[in-house]
Amino acid sequence: MDPFMGMCATTGIAACCLGGLTLHSWLGLVPSAVAAAATGASPSDVAALLPVPARRRIRAARILVIDEISMLDATLLDAIDGLCRFVRSTLTSPMGGLTVLFCGDFVQLAPVAGQGVFKGSFSFRAVVWKALFGKRAVVLATAHRHGGDPSYLGLLRRLRCAELTEADVLALQSRVVDGVAPVDAVSLYATVEEARRHNQHRLGALGKRTITYVAENFGGRLSSDAARVVLDSLTPAPDSLVLCLNAAVLAVSNAYFHRHGVCSGWRGTVVGFQASGGAQGEAEELPMVEFKLPSGVLRRIVVSRTNFMAATVTGDAAGHSSSHSSSYNPVRRQLPLVLGWALTIHKAQGMTLELAYVTLSCVFTFSMVCQLAARDEQT
Incomplete structure (x- = not known):
């Protein structure tokens, strides 16, 4: 840095x-x-x-x-x-x-x-x-996430100003579904507990052998419990991740963007597991995830652990120390994935989701509606 x-x-x-x-x-x-x-x-x-x-x-x-x-x-x-x-x-x-x-x-x-x-x-x-x-501000008017859908982009801009037209309302109503979320959609919730329950239900329904990936947390000068709290709040990587064959996952980092074109928020499916040496030398089965790129190309990637760094308020900027043990900064080594059936609206921040399902009864502010409407290409 x-x-x-x-x-x-x-x-x-x-x-x-x-x-x-x-x-x-x-x-x-x-x-x-x-x-x-x-x-x-x-x-x-x-x-x-x-x-x-x-x-x-x-x-x-x-x-x-x-x-x-x-x-x-x-x-x-x-x-x-x-x-x-x-x-x-x-x-x-x-x-x-x-x-x-x-x-x-x-x-x-x-x-x-x-x-x-x-x-x-x-x-x-x-x-x-x-x-x-003063009055100096640069307004970025070009929307890259929704640039390919000018009608939806126009709707979003009018939604921001609470100036929806009758046609906009009809367009939104056309996307209302009854009952269960579409299979390929990411469900967005207002609370962590709602998202957790949804993911656990979908994972259990698969009925397959599961593998648990426990994060390796390096707390620096923090206690292990304190480091876990900091890492849970400052990084998107989970402390524990349970996967199985056919599990839906979301990438939570850009670690595979430059080489494979997969960026944070891309949804994939676990299609297999591949043996690999673990961080401590023991064997570990790494998930092979199939992602569908915007071009329609299917890309299979064996996902390995990566470092998620979070500077604490008591230490130097992340990355300044050469070793985990001497650094103030907690580091979490974990797969850059989370279960991909459900997320909280806040956790979806910065992601581009291909298809999202939202229960509006759980949304309690207008700003949350704007936030979730701008996360995805289809809602």
């Missing part, structure tokens, strides 16, 4: 897709620092609670990129502004003189109202926003 660039996102899944860190991790916002900021503490008081490596990162950086900016609270952004000014000893420049690039869609997931002064207000309401950008 470039030490002069903070490549961040407001969620762990988005950060993993970028190959970066969560904003809290990069800044070193330990719970005590967040709590202090929530009570309106001064930048110097908040800075005193940051780990030393985090303060070094802030001072050394030249550029700060924040993806999924819609989920950043305005008051927190102002607190970060004050923190950066103090740590970088540049009190008169917004964000302490950092060049910033904020990316996101304010019609999608909104900030979550938190403790103290964090009220869930959009970041463009922050005092520092005008100082940073």
Whole structure:
């Protein structure tokens, strides 16, 4: 990772897709620092609670990129502004003189109202926003995910503004199905428990021999339990993955994109298993997964374990250490797959799904509707 660039996102899944860190991790916002900021503490008081490596990162950086900016609270952004000014000893420049690039869609997931002064207000309401950008903003108008379907793209744009036409409503109603989700669809749920139950039901219904892949977690200076909690929240890789023949899976990284054209969110089917040496030298049966590419080509890949890194708020940026044991940063070595029958709407962030099924009764905000409608090519 470039030490002069903070490549961040407001969620762990988005950060993993970028190959970066969560904003809290990069800044070193330990719970005590967040709590202090929530009570309106001064930048110097908040800075005193940051780990030393985090303060070094802030001072050394030249550029700060924040993806999924819609989920950043305005008051927190102002607190970060004050923190950066103090740590970088540049009190008169917004964000302490950092060049910033904020990316996101304010019609999608909104900030979550938190403790103290964090009220869930959009970041463009922050005092520092005008100082940073004024009226300067670049609107990216070209949609790549839905570029091949101009009618659906138009519907999405009108949905964003709550300006659906009668034809749009009829088009959406034409996609309503009764009862069971289509076999090839990924079901999207609002809660983790709903998605877990759906996946377990579909896996059990296959009635085949299962293989369990337990992640290898390297906690660095964290305890094993603490590392597991961090890795569960900051990476898409599961701590335990159970597969069998004909199981539906989703790729959760771009590890096979450049060589095979399979990117995060692609759905495949386990068509076999192949023996391979495990990480500790023992034999391990790796799944052979068949993916259907957009071109229609079927691609079979023997999927092996890969590293998912998550910087903690107490350590250096991911990838700076040469060994797992000495690093502050937890690392999870696991297959880059999850069961592919169901996901939560939040876990689908950053993915392009070929076909999705949504139970709208579980959706509780308008922004979630926009988020899920933009995830897939067919809903």
